[in-house]
Amino acid sequence: MSYVASPEEIAVFEDYSSRPEFSQEALTLDFVTTEEFVKTVLPPNFKPAEKPTGHIMVGTMESQLCGEFDCALVTLDVEFKGKKGVYMLEMLISDDFPVTWGREVWGETKKTATVKIYRSGDYRYAHVSRGGVRLIEIEGVFGDDLPPTKHTSRSFEIKAYSGSKGKGLQWEPIVNEIDILEELDRHSAGVGRVTIRGTRNNPLHTIPIVSVSDLSYVSGLAKYTVTQEHGLGVKEEYLPYLIGRHYDDMRTFKVGNQWTKLQQNVEVEEEKFPTRHFKTPGFQ
Secondary structure, three states: OOOOOOHHHHHHHHHHHOOOEEEEEEEEEEEEOOHHHHHHHOOOOEEEOOOOEEEEEEEEEEEOOOOOEEEEEEEEEEEEOOEEEEEEEEEEEOOHHHHHHHHHHHOOOEEEOEEEEEEEOOEEEEEEEEOOEEEEEEEEEEOOOOOOEEEEEEEEEEEOOEOOOOOOEOOOOEEEEEEEEEEEEEEEEEEEEEEEEOOOOOOHHHOOOOEEOOEEEEEEEEEEEEEEEEEOOOOHHHHHHHHHHHOOOHHHOOOOHHHHOOOOOOOOOOOOOOEEEEEOOOOO
């Protein structure tokens, strides 16, 4: 591939990009939060779902689009234009091309991280780490496989870019409406523990999780289809949500000595990592 794509290379890119499919193996769970919290994190024209619920997924994926990668998602149930779907708070991914493609094509909130999933008999363990902190840990014991099933859902991805001069938004955000079909060849239910840690750049500790569900193990194919593109209906009002979800706090990075003159950077205090532990309903 050259620095200027040929017609054939453009056709390949568009063919792969227009029919993304993923095989997945993951541990998942649902959680209940508060309506007040959901309202504080949703951008204009999004509404909380009837019940303030969310979902956590940690696992691995292969694709015909961008190879194999590991993935962790934290989502909230929402409504947009009268349709039910999920809104992404966190998307933590293990490799650069899946991050690049997802952020640029769909507007996903992807950041790089290390994600692992392990299995030993009926026991499974998954975790995601970023910046040296293990943000999510899921560990449980699972029962026999349940019959294969299909599951449909919808995701809303907001495609927006900060201004070229570093201030404001470049254009009005677009909401990509994505339909998801999961064909689960294997899945099972489990009980266990969940640990959540928060950082300044991944503030999972600010989610007031009231309770968590039993665990699920899933394996199978997931097909994603962009069915519609909508204008969000606002421009600069979306900037706080873009910066909050897509970018790390720049004050957490070391400022070069050219600017600090060897003076200690005390703008950000030494960070602590609040930790919360949860047990599924059937776990003793």
